[in-house]
Amino acid sequence: MYYNRRRRHRRNPGLAFPPIVHQLPPRVSGQRPSNPCSLKPISFPSEFKAKPNWPFPPPPAGIAFRQTPASQQKPASQPIMLRTVTGRGAAATSGLVKSVLPRVSRATPTCSLAPQLRLQNQTASAGLRLSRSIHSTSVRMSQTRTESDAFGEIQVPADRYWGAQTERSLENFRINQPQDRMPPPIVKAFGILKGAAATVNMRYGLDPKIGAAIQQAAKEVADGKLLDHFPLVVWQTGSGTQSNMNANEVISNRAIEILGGTMGSKKPVHPNDHVNRSASSNDTFPTVMHIAAVLDLEGELLPALRSLREAIQKKVDEFEAKKIIKIGRTHLQDATPLTLAQEFSGYVAQLDFSIKRVESSLPDLRLLAQGGTAVGTGINTFEGFAEAIAEEVTKMTGTEFKTAPNKFESLAAHDAIVQAHGSLNTLAGSLTKIAQDIRYLGSGPRCGLGELNLPENEPGSSIMPGKVNPTQCEALTMLCAQVMGNNVATTIGGMNGQFELNVYKPLVIRNLLHSSRLLADGMRSFKKNLVAGLTANEEKIASIMKESLMLVTCLNPKIGYDMASKVAKNAHKKGLTLKESALELQALTEEEFDTLVKPELMVGPSPYKG
Numbered sequence: 001m002y003y004n005r006r007r008r009h010r011r012n013p014g015l016a017f018p019p020i021v022h023q024l025p026p027r028v029s030g031q032r033p034s035n036p037c038s039l040k041p042i043s044f045p046s047e048f049k050a051k052p053n054w055p056f057p058p059p060p061a062g063i064a065f066r067q068t069p070a071s072q073q074k075p076a077s078q079p080i081m082l083r084t085v086t087g088r089g090a091a092a093t094s095g096l097v098k099s100v101l102p103r104v105s106r107a108t109p110t111c112s113l114a115p116q117l118r119l120q121n122q123t124a125s126a127g128l129r130l131s132r133s134i135h136s137t138s139v140r141m142s143q144t145r146t147e148s149d150a151f152g153e154i155q156v157p158a159d160r161y162w163g164a165q166t167e168r169s170l171e172n173f174r175i176n177q178p179q180d181r182m183p184p185p186i187v188k189a190f191g192i193l194k195g196a197a198a199t200v201n202m203r204y205g206l207d208p209k210i211g212a213a214i215q216q217a218a219k220e221v222a223d224g225k226l227l228d229h230f231p232l233v234v235w236q237t238g239s240g241t242q243s244n245m246n247a248n249e250v251i252s253n254r255a256i257e258i259l260g261g262t263m264g265s266k267k268p269v270h271p272n273d274h275v276n277r278s279a280s281s282n283d284t285f286p287t288v289m290h291i292a293a294v295l296d297l298e299g300e301l302l303p304a305l306r307s308l309r310e311a312i313q314k315k316v317d318e319f320e321a322k323k324i325i326k327i328g329r330t331h332l333q334d335a336t337p338l339t340l341a342q343e344f345s346g347y348v349a350q351l352d353f354s355i356k357r358v359e360s361s362l363p364d365l366r367l368l369a370q371g372g373t374a375v376g377t378g379i380n381t382f383e384g385f386a387e388a389i390a391e392e393v394t395k396m397t398g399t400e401f402k403t404a405p406n407k408f409e410s411l412a413a414h415d416a417i418v419q420a421h422g423s424l425n426t427l428a429g430s431l432t433k434i435a436q437d438i439r440y441l442g443s444g445p446r447c448g449l450g451e452l453n454l455p456e457n458e459p460g461s462s463i464m465p466g467k468v469n470p471t472q473c474e475a476l477t478m479l480c481a482q483v484m485g486n487n488v489a490t491t492i493g494g495m496n497g498q499f500e501l502n503v504y505k506p507l508v509i510r511n512l513l514h515s516s517r518l519l520a521d522g523m524r525s526f527k528k529n530l531v532a533g534l535t536a537n538e539e540k541i542a543s544i545m546k547e548s549l550m551l552v553t554c555l556n557p558k559i560g561y562d563m564a565s566k567v568a569k570n571a572h573k574k575g576l577t578l579k580e581s582a583l584e585l586q587a588l589t590e591e592e593f594d595t596l597v598k599p600e601l602m603v604g605p606s607p608y609k610g
Helices: 124-142 164-172 184-203 208-222 241-258 271-275 281-322 340-365 384-399 407-412 415-441 471-495 505-529 538-547 550-559 561-574 578-584 590-596
Strands: 100-102 113-115 143-151 152-157 323-331 333-339
Touching: 143 164, 152 164, 164 241, 164 590, 184 241, 184 271, 184 281, 184 384, 184 505, 208 241, 208 271, 208 590, 241 271, 241 281, 241 505, 281 340, 281 384, 281 415, 281 505, 323 340, 323 538, 333 340, 333 550, 340 415, 415 471, 471 505, 550 561, 550 578, 550 590, 561 578, 578 590
Parallel strands: none
Antiparallel strands: 100 113, 143 152, 323 333
């Protein structure tokens, strides 16, 4: 037994180091331990008390480390003995210092004492590092539990409901940026589906006690109460199997907890035998995809789209009441006049068509793959199971779902998702056109078109005082560009259904949900922060109108195209007004010109006078 005395730091007398006891294994005379990993459990005397300025919490009373397998051990140059650790301070450290650090992995949170630097001149800092490492490892060890799957045992966080297969996915797919997590609508849809499956399975022999616990746990998932227990990312198996098992494990362990059992025991609720009963990841995940897609499009995207459409329609009514006539533009060049209301009515019509396109994609998304199991044949299910699942999901969501008439298509292809995203892609194009028009019409304020006054929401420049930018237009068009990129990836994902299973499922549904939320949020922001406060600069509109040479178009019926062209070119060359040019060329009289050139008569068809 080796024991280091409690000593005080020379430069900081208030800092004292805890006594650390190392029980060394018996050794043959003249030999030293071959590996620091042969150290037996380390314990800290219970009388240890941290000083007020102790830099970290005291370690627990007892810690036990599993010995590293012989195949993983590395020989040490000398045994680790801290009986000579002193409080001589950092200034006394010279040469190489050996720190003993725990090697802990997420999959196996056990301590392996691995030498990194030789302990030549033991110091207080070495003791600090060792003590902190031991404490950190002991805490992590106390926060895990052992679960198992077909590959053996694995440690999982004790305070999480997920199990072995989820933990392995975390280890195998470390592509874990926060934005790459499986979208919450998918998690909630899992809760809906698993709850519906428990209800139906109880009709086919599932123990009602187990079924009720699964229903309760699944409802918590559907309500979003357990989102923290779904850590997996989109980038995993293309069938979504890991996420399906994540849902099975979370619901299983939560149900076990509800029934008073031990998490990880798989008793009395098994993630595969009970939660995943009569199902496969191959039909479960595409079913969840469709549930999430329908609920998101109906609950988020369409309301935002309709709201923006109504806001622009209000502007049409406002501009129509004021009868604001402006110059039209084609090819970015001057064209004949139209009203500002007419221009904005085009935007309303675009959004009307977008609403119809999104709505037309919903019927195919309402068809559920559940009941197809592995390859679409329905193995391990019962007659009527698929129909019963669709009925239960309909009851739980309040929106209609039906079982897919052909499960082979439902598993192997995701044309419904590709079509739905195509409607979002078209919407993104429409919104880009609308936002770009408004941005250009609001350019200025003095040296641009300046026909629209955009709301001033925030400073636009860090160097140019007083500058205000069309930020809402820019944000909306940027997110529309992202939606278009998502559409390309979704199309490629839809193509990758080799034989009986599409293996890009997480990608295509993630993109659809991402695009839906981007567009919904973007349209809400655009409506609130731009459209609602948009006004017409009537003075600037009238000023530009007077300068346009394209008013000459209304002279065509009177003087002919060729003469009207000469009037316009002469006016442009000499800097004259159209009236001055027409009189100079004696194309018509002043009275005739005033009678014919009226912008208000140019914004619609003329009555035929025979």
